[in-house]
Amino acid sequence: MTRRVSIFGATGSIGCNTVSLIAEAPDDFEVVALTGGRNVAKLAGQARALKAGLAVTAHEDCLPDLREALAGTGIETAAGAGAICEAAERPADWVMSAIVGAAGLPPGLKALEQGRTLALANKESLVTAGPLLMATAAAHGATVLPVDSEHSAVFQALIGEDMAAVERVIITASGGAFRDWPLEKLRRATLAEASSHPNWDMGQRITIDSATMFNKALELIETKEYFGVRPDQIETVIHPESIIHALVGFRDGALMAHLGPPDMRHAIGFALNWPDRRDLPVERLDLAQLGQLNFRAADPERSPALRLAREVMETGGLAGAVFNGAKEAVLDAFIAERIGFLDMAHIVERVLAKMSAGRHISAEITLDNVVAADAEARRLAMEDVAKGQA
Numbered sequence: 017m018t019r020r021v022s023i024f025g026a027t028g029s030i031g032c033n034t035v036s037l038i039a040e041a042p043d044d045f046e047v048v049a050l051t052g053g054r055n056v057a058k059l060a061g062q063a064r065a066l067k068a069g070l071a072v073t074a075h076e077d078c079l080p081d082l083r084e085a086l087a088g089t090g091i092e093t094a095a096g097a098g099a100i101c102e103a104a105e106r107p108a109d110w111v112m113s114a115i116v117g118a119a120g121l122p123p124g125l126k127a128l129e130q131g132r133t134l135a136l137a138n139k140e141s142l143v144t145a146g147p148l149l150m151a152t153a154a155a156h157g158a159t160v161l162p163v164d165s166e167h168s169a170v171f172q173a174l175i176g177e178d179m180a181a182v183e184r185v186i187i188t189a190s191g192g193a194f195r196d197w198p199l200e201k202l203r204r205a206t207l208a209e210a211s212s213h214p215n216w217d218m219g220q221r222i223t224i225d226s227a228t229m230f231n232k233a234l235e236l237i238e239t240k241e242y243f244g245v246r247p248d249q250i251e252t253v254i255h256p257e258s259i260i261h262a263l264v265g266f267r268d269g270a271l272m273a274h275l276g277p278p279d280m281r282h283a284i285g286f287a288l289n290w291p292d293r294r295d296l297p298v299e300r301l302d303l304a305q306l307g308q309l310n311f312r313a314a315d316p317e318r319s320p321a322l323r324l325a326r327e328v329m330e331t332g333g334l335a336g337a338v339f340n341g342a343k344e345a346v347l348d349a350f351i352a353e354r355i356g357f358l359d360m361a362h363i364v365e366r367v368l369a370k371m372s373a374g375r376h377i378s379a380e381i382t383l384d385n386v387v388a389a390d391a392e393a394r395r396l397a398m399e400d401v402a403k404g405q406a
């Protein structure tokens with residue numbers, strides 16, 4: 017039976033991998049909507065190739081180019097954040113949430129309100145509003161499937177298991193671009209150096225987040241929100257090869273590990289075919305050739321982001337929205353080369369401390385409150401960035 021699918025963030029790294037898997041089995045899928053940002057040429061090419069019903073750019077000023085690129089195809093076009101949310105309301109069976117950042121939350125919520133199966137790559141949705149997202153899914157009979165490789169691994173290790181038997185969840189971390197750099201050298205890390213990952217081919221923002229370990233910090237929070245485990249049950253370990261993505265430890269001492277090549281098409285394909293398993297064009301591991309896998313503890317001095325994630329999990333409420341909003345703002349500032357590599361964690365820590373002292377961090381997790389906390393965190397972070405430059 018043909019499945020109706022929509023892809024939010026189609027032009028990004030996760031989006032393109034999703035498009036490529038769908039393009040391999042065109043008769044199995046009907047593409048309802050594709051959304052992108054500024055990469056209009058790519059969005060139009062994808063929409064033509066997949067015969068999408070609708071193509072939406074996040075930016076009004078990109079709409080004329082999108083219209084021109086799709087003229088004569090019969091493919092509908094639209095622009096803006098509102099149009100992306102409207103696209104999420106169109107009838108679809110499966111929706112990929114692969115917009116980067118907090119902007120992914122509103123369309124994800126809209127898709128869940130329609131009872132869709134939401135394949136969630138946008139980890140920021142769970143970090144900023146996990147309880148709201150999961151409650152919305154439950155209220156509308158919708159399904160959330162994790163796409164982050166670690167969370168897909170945990171999900172797969174838990175199939176057929178009872179959550180009550182779970183003792184701990186271990187999320188592996190490659191350690192990012194600078195895992196072997198001395199702390200002193202980290203201070204001078206450049207944008208170009210932080211933008212290249214040793215194992216994974218990903219978008220620039222998540223690649224830099226891997227170098228700072230903010231990505232792993234987001235994933236710890238994501239684990240708590242998605243699987244409902246306590247913070248003290250979640251561990252992380254540096255595993256430079258990125259072959260084991262996560263492990264689940266059970267009360268009898270057994271550890272179930274999920275292994276796979278560092279290729280997001282596995283986790284995306286698993287979510288796309290769920291609850292079935294189908295052939296996927298991913299490399300098969302040759303364990304004898306791999307020879308050995310390595311593990312070491314994360315160094316807390318080098319990874320303040322992991323400590324902050326623990327604080328966020330303990331605080332709860334809107335702390336995740338504050339953490340993510342501040343993190344996105346300092347990442348923008350680092351990409352604009354306004355601050356240094358280590359400044360990012362320092363500024364996020366100060367914003368968290370300032371906002372945790374206020375009352376609004378314990379406000380109810382509604383979309384409006386998340387948006388307000390996110391905006392205030394970004395404002396405070398940028399104030400700090402500007403002070404540093406004064």
Ligand code: NDP
Binds near residue numbers: 028055
């Ligand atoms: P990319 O930066 O490669 O792509 C992001 C996508 O979002 C693009 O389609 C981009 O459009 C679009 N976009 C950017 N800003 C906005 C906005 N304000 N509104 C609407 N659309 C926007 O990101 P990735 O694919 O790397 O990551 C996507 C999500 O998946 C992130 O949450 C990330 O943490 C998560 N993830 C990614 C992994 C990976 O391997 N890349 C692994 C696990 C999780 P355009 O490019 O056209 O401007």
